[in-house]
Amino acid sequence: MTDEELRREPPAAPEPESEIYDDEGAVASEFLEKVEEAIESRDESYLKDTIGHLHESELGDLLEELENDQRQELVRLMGDAFDYTALTEVDEAIRMSIVDAMPNDKIAQALRELDSDDAVYILEDLDEEDRREVLEKLPFRERIRLRRSLDYPEETAGRRMQTEFVAVPPFWTVGQTIDYMREDEDLPESFAQIFVIDPAFKLLGAVDLDRILRAKRPEKIEDIMHETRHAIPAEMDQEEAAQIIEQYDLLSAAVVDSNDRLVGVLTVDDVIDIVQQEAEEDIRRLGGVGDEELSDKVLRTSRSRVPWLAVNLVTAFLAATVIELFDATIQQIVALAVLMPIVAGMGGNAGSQTMTVTVRALATRNLDFRNSARIIRRELGVGAINGVVFAVLIGTVAGLWFSSVDIGGIIACAMVVNMIVAALAGILIPLTLDRFGADPAVSSAVFVTAVTDVVGFFAFLGLATWWFGVH
């Protein structure tokens, strides 16, 4: 998504949107079938008329529903009518499968239609050689622009920025500026603010469009501009940049190089993508899956999930060795084997509750070492209260089940212990990981469950061994 598309409503399509999507918001089957037939029967005119009018995101959704060969065929059939911006809306795997099927000069031709940030999106996936070849086929000015973006590392503001923007000198009048915008052909299709620069391209400030509209023609730009307090260094991490734009509700922010020279603009629609991307990452990490995509193949997926399972295997064996310490007791009282997963499991769930809250609080910067003491007290309280509540519950049920007050009492005590430990582990483990620069979302879960399993089994079985030992 780009400033170029920003606020530009898609031209009214022959079929109303309602027919593109069904009530669930998924691509409507009827529409999908029509398209598949058209591809089958090489019905170029239908495709150009219908699909040529889709919004990039609608086309993207459509592409994701098609089979691989259908996609490539569709691109071939539509020729110039195909909106390559849609490639920024699909999984990387799908994007690559389409781009790989295109000759380099076709790619170069496609890129010329795109805004710089979309072009970069596609270029960065190409291998070194293809990328160079494609860049060489582009006009000098665009090549320089794209190279500039590509020089910045991935996931930085420089990579995501759009290099098309409107910049004027401070001594211009509102009138001059408006006339310039009326005449100049090379402006971005759409933009939210105008930047003010000195002859060396150093950023002086910015003016919002509505400010210009409400100013009189003779007014000087420097008199209505505001200093941009939030210029974003091109090397800044995209997440950090997004947080700034988001915190100050900017519609776009200037991106400057190490010499404070204006090199591009980061727009709010990119920010939405970034915000979602980052939230997505956290969810997947908490769930123990990497950056896999739905379109990934089986082998790639299973491989990406192995590490997490492997770590869990180790901790599982750790817990097993704890159990083995008490095998004699278990042999005497099998009830313990029956009940022990309950203690461990409940602790695990309580722990992951606390962990989830902690990880999010860290991610949203609502938690740091200053206020951690308060949160730790709170979680300890929660753990203690719920520990007692469920201890009574479980103790009673277990006691009745095996008609043994002792077992009921033992599991109750073990529960209280494990729930409190779970609360501590749930908050201290992410806090510590974060403190040492590790991403708490990735690794917290493993450690938390490891702790609750080990402590759960040890408390329950150990207590039982000691108790029935002295009896």
Next chain:
Amino acid sequence: MTDEELRREPPAAPEPESEIYDDEGAVASEFLEKVEEAIESRDESYLKDTIGHLHESELGDLLEELENDQRQELVRLMGDAFDYTALTEVDEAIRMSIVDAMPNDKIAQALRELDSDDAVYILEDLDEEDRREVLEKLPFRERIRLRRSLDYPEETAGRRMQTEFVAVPPFWTVGQTIDYMREDEDLPESFAQIFVIDPAFKLLGAVDLDRILRAKRPEKIEDIMHETRHAIPAEMDQEEAAQIIEQYDLLSAAVVDSNDRLVGVLTVDDVIDIVQQEAEEDIRRLGGVGDEELSDKVLRTSRSRVPWLAVNLVTAFLAATVIELFDATIQQIVALAVLMPIVAGMGGNAGSQTMTVTVRALATRNLDFRNSARIIRRELGVGAINGVVFAVLIGTVAGLWFSSVDIGGIIACAMVVNMIVAALAGILIPLTLDRFGADPAVSSAVFVTAVTDVVGFFAFLGLATWWFGVH
């Protein structure tokens, strides 16, 4: 965050931002202490100078770091210099504690400074009576506007919309429109597009500001406007509305009532908030925590976490009863008790991996019943492959540990079974919940772990009983 604040850079504060936040992006301790001293010593001038210049979000972060009485004191001391927009940036609990400490006429006075959507934000938290009293203290026009928003249910576009907007008739010229914007005082502080309406306020279209800037004064609005294909019904759920604005990269979207009359505008900064809110919700639900906030009290928090723990307790007992079926076998071979948590645990983790991917795919609408077959095949493959991989691993280790080929073989088979079942559960359970209109994020985890526990224990212990039974 509001259109009013939109793109308006905060006025340069006496101290540079760098001193407000530390390197971690948290409120800097030195700054916090200065403020606390100033509150302590009732140093109004310092507070007005420094805090009066903070951006709403900076003030919000500051408020969250202060103690409750400090907050109320700060608001009192600053008087009109306090930017009440900051109340939209803090936890509900904090917002309420501040508002509750204010007399109703003070609240009304504060609301007059705010944009309608921010005012609603605060009004909706007040109890019925206070709300009516506050509304009555507001000037007629604002009262009507706010009532209109409040009439729409929570979490709808109508609730979140801003009722200030610029609307002009289609027959106006660009010149007339610009002059109108120059003169009219009652315009929103800042806006991204102008709406075109008929005398009955029916929405005809919209014009982007840059389009107006580039048009000649005599041009007619109706000639440069575009039909708004994406007008949002005020009753629409805020998440749905956000998805539309996001999909089509709009900077703002018109909100219309049931008669297609323009009633407000939803801006992209609200969308960012909504997008984050929804992702946040999914994370918390997957982690088994409700909409609790970090500022919640212990009791409220523990209560909110009980339901999830209770459900898990039931499933835990279910698993326990499965184990009890085989207590005779366990008594014979305690190794089984030692190893059984490994089988169940690994299955649980594999299941939650698949579940995480599935829940997200459903949330982002990348998964529906049409393409579910493909995904199910994929997950089955992944489950089978990882099942075999870890079966071999665990089988070997367990076999060596208890120097018994039989046990090694039995746990290996059980692992394969449980990993495949985990994959199926991980995708079918969320899919089914979603199919029946339940939120898969909330309840999937419980069912998935229930399945993997039960199957894990049953497969392992059952297999062992049968095998050693026939031996």
